[in-house]
Amino acid sequence: MKTVDRILGHLVSCKDVTHLLSEREDRALTSFERIKLEWHLAVCKACMAVEKQFRVLHEAMRRYRQ
Numbered sequence: 002m003k004t005v006d007r008i009l010g011h012l013v014s015c016k017d018v019t020h021l022l023s024e025r026e027d028r029a030l031t032s033f034e035r036i037k038l039e040w041h042l043a044v045c046k047a048c049m050a051v052e053k054q055f056r057v058l059h060e061a062m063r064r065y066r067q
């Protein structure tokens with residue numbers, strides 16, 4: 002990964018990312034928000050795990066609604 006990407010990833014806080022992940026369940030994110038998520042998820046293992054949990058949850062909710 003390029004150093005600049007790494008720096009950008011760390012500029013986004015874990016709190017912001019968690020917030021964006023829950024927002025994503027309710028609305029479409031803007032392209033800048035999606036980029037911020039990608040930057041951070043590339044450098045933060047903790048948020049990557051949270052993102053995975055959201056995916057599982059999202060999938061479960063989708064099945065439940067059907």
Ligand SMILES: [Zn+2]
Nearest residue numbers: 015045047048
């Ligand atoms: Zn994080």
